[in-house]
Amino acid sequence: MEQKTATIIGAGLAGSLWAIYLAKAGYAVTIFETRSDIRQAEISAGKSINLALSTRGINAMDAVGIMDEIKPLMIPMTGRIMHSTKGELTYQPYGEEGQAINSISRGGVNAKMMDLAEASGNVSILYSHKCVNVDFDTNTVFIEKRADKSIIEHTSDVVFACDGAFSAVRYHGFQKLNRFDFSQDYIDDGYREILLPANADGSYKLDKNALHIWPRGRFMLIALANEDGSFTCTLFMPFENDEYSFDKLKTKENVDTFFKNIFPDFHELMPDIADQWEDHPLSSLAIMRCYPWTHNKVALMGDAAHATVPFYGQGMNGSLEDCFVMGELMKKHNEDWSAVFKEYQEIRKPNGDALQDLSLHNYKVMSQSVAxxxxxxxxxxxxxxxxxxxxxxxxxxxxxxxxxxxxxxxxxxxxxxxxxxxxxxxxxxxxxxxxxxxxxxxxxxxxxxx
Ligand SMILES: Cc1cc2nc3c(=O)[nH]c(=O)nc-3n(C[C@H](O)[C@H](O)[C@H](O)COP(=O)(O)OP(=O)(O)OC[C@H]3O[C@@H](n4cnc5c(N)ncnc54)[C@H](O)[C@@H]3O)c2cc1C
Known part of the structure; x- marks a missing residue:
């Protein structure tokens, strides 16, 4: 009997986990990934360095038995610590005793899932291979090889677009379909990451088991611990048209004064903040909604279907939950993909919308209400x-x-x-x-x- 085949576009968080699900179900999986192998390169700029992993993501990974490998990468955060302008700290637990969300390295968890997918023996990942089109009638994807710009065609039984917020499959394929709904809304705020290094002896400068927030009304700074003693901090703030906005932080002096006045305790930890300011780019944030999420034998998963702003720490969790739900439906419908896809989009779309609404709602909670x-x-x-x-x-x-x-x-x-x-x-x-x-x-x- 010929082996069942599946194609995944994108070896990010959803793509690499979904490959493990499909490999377990006996599919020969080919993943095309536009980047080079992150296990050999620095993670691309503009993406958060660490993420908060919570129950839904853990549940999705647990269902394919990989949590023993993932757990060592997790730093539990049992609550928020709010930093006032006077440097006073207020702790607020996230849940009950023993409950925590977890800081985890994006590159670390992604690389681990790629390793596990490849170790299954059923998954091959082709790097520097960029999807440029899809043919819904034949389940064929068109892939541009970065090395020589040549185009290859690849056909399989079923295709999954896990190619992120700016999905090529959605853009070149779904958006050309009749009655496909799509909207893209940039919010007024951008973000810039700042790396707060470890102390000279490698210890943490802040409590590593909490998510730190400096709520300042219309904007905020947050910090999540990394395994090496450093913290990745993110400043979320309007791009312009506000008393405090990124366009006002043009010179080193502006940056230094801003941090000294607004986040004095942070400035004490990182007095050279102005020198590090340009290390990471200023990035934008958008919500993308679309429907339908499937057509013939092609499905959108993760950010490709429901990209959101990061204020609930649920974009990845929701994307991994897509894998869990798709996996359950694959079993329920005995791999009848028409039936799987029909139910997948019917039950997931309202949840994708709610995830996006919740994410917007939580920005207000984090930046204003927690104080x-x-x-x-x-x-x-x-x-x-x-x-x-x-x-x-x-x-x-x-x-x-x-x-x-x-x-x-x-x-x-x-x-x-x-x-x-x-x-x-x-x-x-x-x-x-x-x-x-x-x-x-x-x-x-x-x-x-x-
Ligand atoms: C600042 C920030 C902080 C965040 N914090 C959190 C958090 O704390 N918790 C949380 O749950 N979520 C968080 N998120 C959201 C999370 O990053 C995303 O929801 C998650 O990465 C979605 O996974 P994905 O696999 O769908 O997409 P991605 O992780 O973006 O992966 C897409 C992959 O597809 C590849 N690709 C793209 N185009 C092509 C193409 N044409 N051909 C081939 N490959 C292609 C990309 O290179 C990439 O590897 C945050 C996001 C941001 C921006």
């Missing part, structure tokens, strides 16, 4: 409710980051819970009740019969 005492009180209240009624109350953040509840369902439930909590906080003096040890009584009264 607001009322928000912190609300979080404390929610936390206590969850402790007393874990089956009846899970915060939106926990549903998104520590569960596999579909994004759309989590978002909807989160909105309903928020309305409820807000109304209780209007009717009762929650802060006083915490001080008087009366909060549990109120929670029992509210939740006993709910």
């Amino acid at each position: 607001d005492p009322n928000f912190l009180l609300k979080k404390k209240f929610e936390h206590r409710i969850h402790q007393l009624y874990p089956d009846k109350y899970l915060s939106l953040y926990s549903m998104v980051s520590f569960s596999n509840i579909p994004y759309a369902e989590a978002f909807q439930k989160g909105k309903e819970q928020d309305t409820f909590i807000e109304s209780i906080m209007k009717d009762y003096e929650i802060e006083k009740l915490f001080k008087m040890d009366g909060i549990d009584e109120l929670i029992h009264h509210l939740f006993e019969d709910r």
Whole structure:
């Protein structure tokens, strides 16, 4: 019997994990990747260096048995540490005892999944091979070899476009189809990464087991630990037209003054920030929505289907969850790809939309709300409710980051819970009740019969 064949465009996070799923199902997989092998080169500029990996991503990797290999790359972050302008620190746990999101190197996790895909014996990755077109009638992809610009044609039983936010398969293929919906919205903010090096003895300059945030209203700085003692910090801020915007940081002096005044504790850790400013490019952020996600035997997965802004730390997690869902449907429909694709896009599209809406919503939470005492009180209240009624109350953040509840369902439930909590906080003096040890009584009264 001839071996089943699959093509994947893009050996990024979704592509390399999906290759492992397909290899396990017995497919001979060919991946075409436009970059050179990241295991031999520096990761390309403009992409975040580390990412927050949470339950959905872990669940998707666990389903193909690779978590033992991934775990050593993870640095658990149990909560946020907020840095005020005065340098005061406030810690806020993300979930319950033992729950954490994880800082992980983009290059590290990608390279590991490529290794595991290749080790299966069913996957070959061709680097410096750029997809330039697709033929939906014959499942053929057209690939330009970087070395001599020649075009090769490659046909297989099924094709998966995991080629990221600027997907060539979407652009050259799907966008030429009748009634294909597509929108691309750049937000007003850009980002620039800054590497905060380790101390001379290799130790960390900040607590490595937290995600650090310097919330400043319309903009913020965040920092996630790397394995080598350094932190990758990211400044998110409007490009222009604001009191504080990237266009105002033109000279070394501007940069130095800005950090000294706005992030004084960070400036103390990195007094030469102005010299490092140009090390990483200023990058833009966009949300891309489209539909349908599949046509004939070709499917869009990951950012190619639902690229989002990074404020919930869920773009990769959602992309890996696509692999999990596609894998479950592949089994359910016994690899009848028409049936798999139909159900995949029907159930995933509302979740892709919700992931994007949640990501936008969380920018406000991270840059403004986390510094607001009322928000912190609300979080404390929610936390206590969850402790007393874990089956009846899970915060939106926990549903998104520590569960596999579909994004759309989590978002909807989160909105309903928020309305409820807000109304209780209007009717009762929650802060006083915490001080008087009366909060549990109120929670029992509210939740006993709910
Ligand atoms: C600043 C920033 C921070 C982020 N932080 C987080 C986070 O903390 N947590 C989280 O979950 N997500 C985060 N994300 C989102 C995450 O990076 C993406 O959602 C994730 O990379 C999507 O994976 P993917 O495989 O779909 O796309 P990618 O990882 O972009 O991979 C696409 C691959 O396709 C290749 N390719 C592109 N075009 C072609 C072509 N024509 N032919 C062949 N190959 C091609 C690319 O070279 C690449 O290897 C962040 C994103 C940004 C920008």
